[in-house]
Amino acid sequence: MTMSTFDYDLFVIGGGSGGVRAGRVAAESGARVALAEEFRMGGTCVIRGCVPKKLMVFASKFGPATGEARDWGWEMGDGTFDWSKFRPNLHAELSRLENIYRTNLARPGTDLYDARATLKDAHTVSLSNGQSYTAKHILVATGGRPFIPDLPGAEMGITSNEVFNLDRLPKKILIVGGGYIACEFACILNGLGTHVTQWHRGPQVLRGFDDEVRGHIAELMLAQGIDLRVGVSPRALERCDDGRIRVIGSDDHKVVVDEVLWATGRKPNSDGLGLEDLGVEIGERGEVVVDDYSQTAVPSIYAIGDVTDRINLTPVAIREGAAFVETVFKGNPTKPDHEMVASAVFTQPEYGTVGLTEEDARAQEPIDVYTATFRPMQKSFIDRQEKALFKLVVSQESQRVLGCHIVADGAGEMIQLAAVAVKMGATKADFDAAVAVHPTMAEEIVLMKSPTRSD
Template sequence: MDFDYDLFVIGGGSGGVRAARLTAADGKKVAMAEEFRMGGTCVIRGCVPKKLMVFASHYSDYAEEAGTYGWDITLGDFNWPSFQKRLHAELSRLEAIYTRNADTAGVEILHQRATVKDPHTVVLADGTEKTTKHILVAVGGTPFVPDTVPGIEHAITSNEIFDIPALPKKILIVGGGYIACEFACIFNGLGSEVTQYYRGAQILRGFDDEARGHIAELITGQGINLHVGTDVERLEKRDDGIWVKATDGRETLFDVVLYATGRTPNTKGLGLEDAGVELGRHGEIKVDAYSQTNIPSIYAVGDVTDRIQLTPVAIREAVAFHETVFKGNPMKPDHSNVPSAIFTQPEYGAVGLTEEQAREEGPIEVYCAAFRPMQNAFIEKNERVMFKLIVCATSRKVLGCHIIAPHAGELIQIAGVAVKMGATKEDFDATVAVHPTMAEEIVLMKTPTRVHN
């Protein structure tokens, strides 16, 4: 059978674009449909704009510290419209690069929604049907908002946060995951009064318990009104803001209510069920180790599969897909020891197992140090950093590394190499410290703080 394309990609994010570019560069006929903007969540309304807001939010703290260090600095209010204009210009620039790179590789870009009709047919929003030998679904995720909360239509999500018309004086952030915690720190740094509700007992569920507690203490100390065990009962739009009643009975007015209560795979209305594709209970596309669904011609990569929701992982999955399907080189994406960073203030970088996970696997030693780094101690700032290594008691391999410190995202990238290579605690000990730095602590911790047999 002759097909219109060798590969049809649904979704123009990092994973989809990488797969499409590689396949088209190999001389295959490739099309890509993107209904919103090229670049996907990461570039347009995720990692990139968020990190730029993180950068902006740091300067208030920098200015305060500079004064203590002897600089005569007076900082005015944050100019949200000025920043927002520059932010949108940067996102447009990046979107153009994504589009140009795909186009240069030979990908036919269709700026409209596409759904799956059957294992070899997709339908465009204008009704056009296209046939293809392979379909790759890379539509990512979408923010989850509970529809059972009265007045929820007055809240926004991380999709809309970059487009708010003014910097809120008072903002409520609902959620306890990394997105909620990051935006709490961002708006606190920009000068907003920040309240955060999380219905669970502690923020950052799924991360290392000791690190979770450390970050909760830090952000509370920075002035974020964190309330765990608390949720929203209902919201009302009023003349002077959004009235929120919490489950603990408190009633408060906010300028903006941001829901950051998780993300779900963006598969609704995509036609996958009709095509026979098996989905999980949260709408995620079920795939095997090679990103193939139960329908042999249909594959999926990235957040839509709900494996590890990180942009670099989606790109690795896309490369493995291309190698497997079009290069005759079966390749499984490696999901072990993937480093990650949470851009709170300070940041949290992690790779490998948490202490709780490692205890389930066998006897371990835990090395942990929390201290005031030189930069803070000099100005009598009480904020502490934390370095933690989790070590297998038998093999001596470092199973997990957790860092809470300024630029922890940069530090964990380097530490991640060592953990991925299987470095032992003795390898860390044998490495000469770089002095004076915070990070030297990672090779200076000699005595376990805890031992679990």
């Protein structure tokens, strides 16, 4: 099959951030591009993830802020949150963003298909509307989906996909899981006035993150009134006569709630695409196995984003999509850079992180650890006990900052700037040389002079 016989140079399966970036940039470079999306353009991030979640984070902060405002001297009542007013505004914003995605893709001439796509062979895509198209290159960017455990009554629960579409805000909810999604929604719903119980089967929340930070955030969540219980998981769900859900725990503890939210992890969305039949390798978790250039075992098929289960972050998927276009369509072989990727967990307060945890760094080499834990001025003035945490993990030999961790209001904003320095290989002396901006919380990052502990 020669290039002239292909319908397209590139067919992208999946309209999330990574697939859209790859499709748009390839089309702008002159390639003939098509993209198929079975649900809504924008993918998990825009429609069911980062964007609506962050908007709910913003909304959830106003409730606790009213109490703090009174302590600052403002005359105001408690107020109540009106979900029926917030939800239509949320969905209007998501529709606006989806239209932007469609417009940006269509402008350079990309053909869009609102249909599910599967692979017929290494160069042929079949759509659920009955159409089939050939392409020289196929890019799988189908993302991931929530994992729901297999136990009696599990279908009564919802996932992060459905939480934005609830008809009403639950008065009581059980959140199952201890990852960042579980902890974020626990803080969000707690802030909106829902009574939140959170169960996590492990010994501490936020597995994979820095241990000291994990404990710090757990304490903050408990102090906010979240009923966080570790070492427990659901055994079964039962429907009560009044329509609520009774959940029986592994320790026989029972709780009755209006909703159960499964936040028990995510899986790559690779099922039913026909990949294995073509010789594409699928890993144990369902991830599409790719090389450093996002190419699968079938030369014409590539994959990027969460379906590859490398680093499951929207900006990473976008970088992978751009690197794919550089490699395949611009003759510039480019590996996506997965080193020193910053991220934020939008608990309240937020957690921003870049680089190594203390545990991972110590396993690698001797280190010095610098920490500062304190009540920010805004909290101490009104006698709030909430503490911020700043932490630097430093190589003893090179004095490079190997990891930076911040738990504080605005930590997501702060870590983006700190990530530039850490990515460049800044040393502790480079941090010390920067003059503090006073009075701010962020100044602590350049004021920690002596190690809290060393190897």
